[in-house]
Amino acid sequence: MTRRGLQGTSLALALVIASTQVAFAHTRVEGTFGFFTGFMHPIRGLDHVVAMVAVGLWGAQLGKPSIWILPITFPVVMAVGGFLGLMSVPLPGVEIGIALSGVLLGLAVLTETRPPLALAAILVGFFAIFHGYAHGAELPLGENALLYSLGFVIGTSMLHAVGIAIGTMYQWPWGKLTVRTAGGIIGIVGANFLWSALA
Amino acid sequence: MKPWRQARWAIGGVCALSMAGTPTSANAHLINTGLGPLYDGAVHFAVSPEAVVPIVALALLAGLRGSAHARCAIILVPVAWILGGVAGIISGPVSIAGLLDCLPLLILGGLVAADFAVPFYGTFMLSLFLGLFAGYAFAASSEAPVETRDLIGSAFSVFVLMAVIAAFAVVAKWRWVRIGERVVGSWIAATGLLLAGWSLR
Numbered sequence: 001m002t003r004r005g006l007q008g009t010s011l012a013l014a015l016v017i018a019s020t021q022v023a024f025a026h027t028r029v030e031g032t033f034g035f036f037t038g039f040m041h042p043i044r045g046l047d048h049v050v051a052m053v054a055v056g057l058w059g060a061q062l063g064k065p066s067i068w069i070l071p072i073t074f075p076v077v078m079a080v081g082g083f084l085g086l087m088s089v090p091l092p093g094v095e096i097g098i099a100l101s102g103v104l105l106g107l108a109v110l111t112e113t114r115p116p117l118a119l120a121a122i123l124v125g126f127f128a129i130f131h132g133y134a135h136g137a138e139l140p141l142g143e144n145a146l147l148y149s150l151g152f153v154i155g156t157s158m159l160h161a162v163g164i165a166i167g168t169m170y171q172w173p174w175g176k177l178t179v180r181t182a183g184g185i186i187g188i189v190g191a192n193f194l195w196s197a198l199a
Numbered sequence: 200m201k202p203w204r205q206a207r208w209a210i211g212g213v214c215a216l217s218m219a220g221t222p223t224s225a226n227a228h229l230i231n232t233g234l235g236p237l238y239d240g241a242v243h244f245a246v247s248p249e250a251v252v253p254i255v256a257l258a259l260l261a262g263l264r265g266s267a268h269a270r271c272a273i274i275l276v277p278v279a280w281i282l283g284g285v286a287g288i289i290s291g292p293v294s295i296a297g298l299l300d301c302l303p304l305l306i307l308g309g310l311v312a313a314d315f316a317v318p319f320y321g322t323f324m325l326s327l328f329l330g331l332f333a334g335y336a337f338a339a340s341s342e343a344p345v346e347t348r349d350l351i352g353s354a355f356s357v358f359v360l361m362a363v364i365a366a367f368a369v370v371a372k373w374r375w376v377r378i379g380e381r382v383v384g385s386w387i388a389a390t391g392l393l394l395a396g397w398s399l400r
Contacts, residue, residue, distance in 0.1 A: 068378045072312055072385045079389035086396030136396060146249050149393035153386045 034144035038151025041135060042159060047098050047193045048131060050186045052156055054105035055124055056163020057179055057186075061109055061170050066117060070124060071160050075153045077125045078132035082149075085136025094137075095197040097130030102190020109183025131156075240345070240352025249300060250337050250353075251360065256307035256387045257329050258361040259380050261322055262368020263314060268322040269365035275323065276361055277354040279330025280337070284350040287338025295336050297398025303329055304391025311384025314377070330357075 042048045059070040084091060105127070107113070115123075135152055139145075166182060169175030244250055254276070261272035287293070307325065310317060317325070337353060338345040368380055 068375075071382050072378070075382075075385045075389035076309075076312065076392070079392035082389075082393045083396035086393065086400050088400075136393065139397070145394055145397040146252070146390065149390040149397070150248070150252070150386065153389045153393075157382065157386065 034146070034148035035151040038148035038153075039155040039158075041138070041148075041152045042131075042155045045134075046189065047095075047102060048134075048156075049159055050189045051098065051101040051105060051127065051131060052159035053163040053166070054102060054109060054183065054186045056160040056165075057109045057167045057182060058105055058120070058124075058163075059160070060164045060167020061112065061179060062114060062117075062120060066120060067164060067167075069117070069121065071157060071164070073121065074124065074128050074160065075157060077128040078135070078156065079149075079153070081129035081132025081134075082136035082139075083132075084129070085133040086139060088137070091130070091133050094130055094134050096194065097127065098134060099190055099193035099197045101127035101130065103187050103194055104190075106183045106185070106187025106190050110180050110187055111183075112180065236346050236348035237352040237355075240349030241356040242352075243341075243349060244337070244353035244356040247337070250333060252387060252390070253303035253307060253329060253333055254357055254360055255364055256304065256311055256384065257325060258364035259311045259368055259384060260307055260317065260325070261361075262365035262371075263311065263377070263380060264317055264322060266369050268317070268319060269369050271319070271323055272326040273358060273361040273365055275326040276330040277358040279327050280334035280354045280357050281350055283331035283334030283336075284338040284345065284353070285334075285347070286331075287335040287340075288345055288347070288350070290335075290339055292341075293339040295340050298395060299332075300336070301391045301395040301398065303332070304387050304394065306391075308384045308386070308388030308391055312381050312388055313384075314381055 042052065055070055055074060059067045081091075104123070139148065167179055170179045257272060257276065258269075261268045307329070309315075334350070334354075338350060371377060371380070
């Protein structure tokens with residue numbers, strides 16, 4: 001088989017496997033269909049959407065290596081927050097933290113802020129905890145844990161991908177304005193959520 | 200890319216997306232392909248995400264490390280799977296602790312995400328332990344009794360899946376593909392962490 005044929009076959013195989021629903025063969029597995037519920041969960045929350053897109057935008061704006069470090073590390077850091085949420089570890093101001101992430105990340109994109117990589121990673125990681133916590137705390141009963149978790153991690157990453165895709169326009173002069181405008185819009189939306197959270 | 204090749208890619212992509220977009224309920228414990236227990240076992244594995252995901256993670260890890268690691272893994276895992284499965288059949292139905300389920304995802308997913316330079320003996324041991332544990336769990340926790348032929352069929356599916364994914368990882372020469380594989384590793388590690396929280400909840 002040629003390399004292209006192998007890649008095509010493997011892509012088809014991966015998609016077929018990804019289409020499987022819950023298997024009831026095993027006693028330790030409970031629940032109903034979880035993958036698409038989990039996948040849609042971050043997408044249904046506008047506060048999550050704007051922050052995740054902002055992460056992708058900022059990563060693309062910062063360039064290498066941020067553009068690939070963030071998609072690799074963010075899911076794991078977010079899962080730490082999810083773990084805390086599942087364990088019902090008290091974390092005050094979750095909604096404020098989520099809203100603030102939209103504001104600050106949007107502003108960072110708007111103002112083309114370029115901190116050192118470590119500082120950017122810490123900031124993004126800090127907010128990832130809050131987002132993950134909210135997802136974990138909201139995990140509905142009866143959902144298949146594996147599929148739901150996989151779905152929402154992938155859904156979150158897809159939002160990053162959207163942000164990165166938009167952010168790649170940054171290389172052109174008109175693209176810079178577009179990306180910064182997107183950052184501004186995200187900041188405004190975040191501010192709206194922050195207002196609601198504080199009110 | 201020549202137009203006919205592009206067309207072939209497009210047709211293949213549309214077919215794959217169509218199949219992926221029309222999933223049906225998988226009642227694995229009722230699987231009866233009508234083709235015999237060998238094929239029932241093969242399909243049983245394919246519709247068991249808790250069995251598939253760790254295998255995907257190990258295949259990615261082995262592929263990222265190179266062809267020698269990949270060859271080791273794709274041969275050793277199915278063999279260990281059968282051995283573990285036989286032990287599971289002998290032991291009878293057992294409920295596997297949720298935390299044990301999380302460990303392969305956490306460890307393997309984390310290694311893939313970090314693109315950790317696992318030595319050959321590390322790949323060997325990971326393949327052995329995963330094959331034994333996953334095969335045992337597959338056989339022991341199934342609601343329906345698992346026969347030896349089911350096990351062999353499922354081991355064949357394990358081999359095919361590992362071979363395809365590891366080969367894809369080995370031949371991938373573009374940096375962004377390697378980054379994509381590490382992203383998949385981070386997804387798996389994140390899922391393992393969430394599963395750990397779920398099991399402790």
